[in-house]
Amino acid sequence: MKLRGLPVAADVGVRRTVMICVHVALWTASLLGAYALRFDFRIKPEHAQILAISLPFLLIFRLAAFYFGGLFRGLWRYTGARDLVGIVQWTSLSSAAYLLFLHFGIRGFSRSVVAIEWLTAVIVIGGVRFLARFLYARRFVVAEPGLSRMRVLVIGAGDAGEMLLREIQKRHAARYEPVGLVDDDRAKRGEQIHGIRVVGTIDEIPSVARELRVDEAIIAVPSASGAQMRRIVDLCKQASVRFKTMPGVDQLIDGRVAVSQLRDVDIEDLLGRDPVKLDMVSISATIAGRVVLVSGAGGSIGSEICRQVCRFGPSALVLVERAENNLFHIHRELLARFPKLELVPCIGDVSDAQRMAAVFERRRPAIVFHAAAHKHVPMMEWNPGEAVKNNVFGTKTLADMADRYGVERFVMISTDKAVNPTSVMGASKRVAEIYVQALSQRSKTRFVTVRFGNVLGSAGSVVPIFKEQIAAGGPVTVTHPEMTRYFMTIPEASQLVLEAGTMGNGGEIFILDMGEPVKIADLARELITLSGLTPGEDIEIVFSGVRPGEKLFEELSVDSESADKTGHPKIFVGRFRPHAWEQIQRQLHDLAASVDHPGEVRKRFAEMVPEFKQPVAAVPAPADRPAAAASSSDRPIAPRAATA
Structure with missing residues (x-):
């Protein structure tokens, strides 16, 4: 969010300064915690002296590593596995530099403190970032006054179903409440994806929909054939639930699922042709x-x-x-x-x-x-x-x-x-x-x-x-x-x-x-x-x-x-x-x-x-014979007869 009264560049600068200050505080706390854990919360004066001398060098190594690793440029609300890998990688590199400094510059230091500090730093830095992501996502869970959440059954417990659930929980939890998944792979029954359980097979859609009071089914099988789509649609109709589908694999934006891409099932889905593989x-x-x-x-x-x-x-x-x-x-x-x-x-x-x-x-x-x-x-x-x-x-x-x-x-x-x-x-x-x-x-x-x-x-x-x-x-x-x-x-x-x-x-x-x-x-x-x-x-x-x-x-x-x-x-x-x-x-x-x-x-x-x-x-002239004449039915005929 842009800070009121500040230009964009100043806004970014303030945010980055705050981020650096938070990291400095967490690293300091990690080193203090490491000494406290190592020495049972009774830090001797000589160890306190080593801590005071070495802390600035640790902070310098960490700041340099995280800066070159680009870890001060990310938005915490989008923290993911790649960010965690970066935290581990650059924390390890800076800890190695810190260990070399202690080895050649200070006598009497404890190597176990460095190991404890490394683990603590990874946990607190990663934990704070994922906490920020969690709190941001919770903003979308609160339903608007007077608006009930739609109970959704996800059809397909594969990669597309997982991405769809993640997208719903992250951005659309105020509108949608996933209540279960169904999949033809019986081995997945009882398993959970993002806390949502696989409750049955696709053939069980009618009974599952009644039991879970489903409002809408979302078909998350972008590679489904025409026959598979017809089968799923028929089962959704038997269950009397509305249904939508994801686009085909060749139409997904960068291979990612977005709720905005969900659409009604169309005739193209039911005819279902395999995606074209191009040279x-x-x-x-x-x-x-x-x-x-x-x-x-x-x-x-x-x-x-x-x-x-x-x-x-x-x-x-x-x-x-x-x-x-x-x-x-x-x-x-x-x-x-x-x-x-x-x-x-x-x-x-x-x-x-x-x-x-x-x-x-x-x-x-x-x-x-x-x-x-x-x-x-x-x-x-x-x-x-x-x-x-x-x-x-x-x-x-x-x-x-x-x-x-x-x-x-x-x-x-x-x-x-x-x-x-x-x-x-x-x-x-x-x-x-x-x-x-x-x-x-x-x-x-x-x-x-x-x-x-x-x-x-x-x-x-x-x-x-x-x-x-x-x-x-x-x-x-x-x-x-x-x-x-x-x-x-x-x-x-x-x-x-x-x-x-x-x-x-x-x-x-x-x-x-x-x-x-x-x-x-x-x-x-x-x-x-x-x-x-x-x-x-x-x-x-x-x-x-x-x-x-x-x-x-x-x-x-x-x-x-x-x-x-x-x-x-x-x-x-x-x-x-x-x-x-x-x-x-x-x-x-x-x-x-x-x-x-x-x-x-x-x-x-x-x-x-x-x-x-x-x-x-x-070959009649159009004025002599309308397009929809010569019906085989006694019912009135619309003036347009459709063919391919």
Whole structure:
């Protein structure tokens, strides 16, 4: 706390002076106590004389040792094991110096006094510091008037549970009262962590919660799989207790637990994917010290790629985005998090060749992550020409600039909808893949494509739409009972994009392991349940029919690509499929000429992508047929039907 009326420097000086005076008094008392103990509290005049002569030298040795050890700079309320080690270390060093002084300078001294004084000094100096920490922590135990403490059950008696208990007892004891822990390790039953007993296993949560009158459970298992999280959540619901969770191990701040990080269990936790293990050395070697450009920098994937790139120390990050507001937000966030990094916000459309040439000319990026794209399937069915402009020719423009300006690596973000596409959006991304692969055969730039499925929580995706519908009281609309999709989290996808970007020699299509597909109807039920409601009772689920261009099941690769393993367990690589450059140029010319004619666009796509199959009936105009029509239920249907 700052002393009133004193500047900060004076405040620190006064505090340090007081600290030194306290130490001097304690060391003096330690030496006096050592003589008293050694001689049964009957100190002879000759020993008193030695004490008086040697005390100043002991204090000088101690002050010098503690000063050089930095032990006068710590705040006592944060005293820990490291401070205790320092006290023992520097007390021992100064005691050794004191012993040498006595040996060569004073006759008749008692060596046992030095040993007793050393032990006493360690005990009193360490004890006073830990007492200060204890008294400071007690400030947070007194509950506010009229506010009862919440009785908390901690699920998980491992390192995370221990850190959580320590944090609660240290800073939040006025709000939370830990009453027990549960853990699947039966050997821990009956053991205590910071005075809190392990009272049972996770399966016993319902009975433990009733017995201990638990108000809230905190899940302290940051490495829990999706299946484990679903099991814990179900048990908490059976116990009728509220529940929160800690963030995943990759999201903990410096590996430490903070109560402020506790949050509600989200659908990402229930789907539960293992944390990504990155080759930090390879990624750092690729990105560190280089100029990196990210297109679509304000989008869900693009913004996360920017966050991940910043961790590896590029010399500059160029953010290309045509939506001014999105660019403003990601630029402001990155400025706050990485103030020393040069950030270059560029408003621009990737299909604007003149603007892109100006950006490349001025900034000369070494690495490009191309995440700009139109992604909504029905929107591209209704506006196929825009899919051509942005997804095909926007990619072509950016790839051509990368080739012209000598970019080292170009990483294009693609989608599982490009595999055997049934939609305009999927076909447009497949054509973009083909062009990038063909260009890689003629360029020194390493062009690679990274293909993956849906990401949880991205703008306009299924999870935010479901949450909106639940908040509005329902119904939750799903297109088809058997509709399934692959899912991964935004950070996971972005991290794997960076990893894949370090691989390959050019022309490869890298395919991310998306795990097991998830039924959209099951996803809807989980979200309703997480909201504290019951599917079919509180919130209805209705089926609206498959929308234009949608498939019931998505695929990640075609047979001819025959994806092979790479050095990373979650990244596969498709075999290269050569493409004739002249033929592609001619087909792109024809595609550009048909951009304002939807029927011609689909025809050109079918020529370029033979596997593109689209039923004619699946392409209505938006004015003719609302998105949620053709329901399989008699209930009223919300105007928005969600899919992935």
